[in-house]
Amino acid sequence: MRLKNFTILYVEDEETTQELISEILKTSCKEVFIANDGKKGLELYKEKSPDIVLSDIAMPNMDGLTMSEAIKEIDPNQPIALFTAFSQSSYLKRAAEIGIATYILKPLNEEQFFNSLNFMAIELEVTRAESKHQG
Amino acid sequence: MEYNLKQISNLIENQDNLEDEKEFKLASVSLVCSIVNINENHKKEYAHLFKKDLNLQEDELLNIQKKILTNRLNINKKIHYIKKELNNNIYQIMLFLKILNKFAIIDGCNQESYQEFENIRDEFLKEYY
Numbered sequence: 001m002r003l004k005n006f007t008i009l010y011v012e013d014e015e016t017t018q019e020l021i022s023e024i025l026k027t028s029c030k031e032v033f034i035a036n037d038g039k040k041g042l043e044l045y046k047e048k049s050p051d052i053v054l055s056d057i058a059m060p061n062m063d064g065l066t067m068s069e070a071i072k073e074i075d076p077n078q079p080i081a082l083f084t085a086f087s088q089s090s091y092l093k094r095a096a097e098i099g100i101a102t103y104i105l106k107p108l109n110e111e112q113f114f115n116s117l118n119f120m121a122i123e124l125e126v127t128r129a130e131s132k133h134q135g
Numbered sequence: 136m137e138y139n140l141k142q143i144s145n146l147i148e149n150q151d152n153l154e155d156e157k158e159f160k161l162a163s164v165s166l167v168c169s170i171v172n173i174n175e176n177h178k179k180e181y182a183h184l185f186k187k188d189l190n191l192q193e194d195e196l197l198n199i200q201k202k203i204l205t206n207r208l209n210i211n212k213k214i215h216y217i218k219k220e221l222n223n224n225i226y227q228i229m230l231f232l233k234i235l236n237k238f239a240i241i242d243g244c245n246q247e248s249y250q251e252f253e254n255i256r257d258e259f260l261k262e263y264y
Contacts, residue, residue: 002263002264086245086246086249089245092240095240096240096241101233101236101237101240102236103240103249105246105249105250112253114264115253115256115257115260115264116253118260118263118264119232119256119260122225122229122260122263123229123233126225126226126229129226130226
């Protein structure tokens with residue numbers, strides 16, 4: 001599977017959801033780094049430089065959008081996907097402004113979830129191949 | 136990476152493979168129109184994006200919208216046509232999908248638009264998943 005080549009940072013404060021999704025990710029990805037809030041997520045991002053970031057929006061200490069904004073300042077091309085129920089329209093407008101283009105619909109549909117992850121993985125492969133070709 | 140149709144067209148034109156630019160534009164705009172609801176409130180905003188990203192003038196857009204309304208839209212047929220025109224090249228397909236993605240989230244993203252984008256995206260990429 002394509003995702004086996006990629007590392008993922010997964011940020012989620014809700015314990016049951018975190019357990020469920022991290023188990024799914026662990027069987028499909030090269031390595032999964034887990035954080036409980038945006039602050040820890042940002043620290044882990046700086047330490048591990050994951051290929052893909054997956055995050056919830058509403059979290060204590062630092063929310064997913066503030067964390068994503070900080071990550072985009074470090075690397076504007078960093079692929080980030082946000083979990084959303086699409087009911088938080090003001091959040092989503094801000095997310096689009098930050099440059100987040102991938103969303104994972106809640107409640108989770110596993111097939112759509114993997115399709116979205118694979119889409120980001122293909123994008124990364126294409127971008128890296130292009131950079132290699134140019135450089 | 137700059138995402139606009141003109142750049143994709145240039146890439147394709149260099150390979151002498153884009154047979155009919157108008158047909159390509161019609162197919163592209165058909166997909167965009169299935170994702171977004173271009174109502175009066177957002178008409179200007181979308182017209183700007185259509186011009187910038189799809190190299191499409193307002194009168195061209197109106198003509199295409201008329202065609203879409205009078206013809207039954209077969210989205211999968213349009214997708215396969217575009218893939219063929221892009222030579223099934225994953226780099227060009229991803230550039231194209233980035234444009235559609237941008238349209239899907241322009242207004243802060245709503246569930247219907249985003250899910251339609253996902254359906255189109257997955258049809259484009261199903262053999263790559």
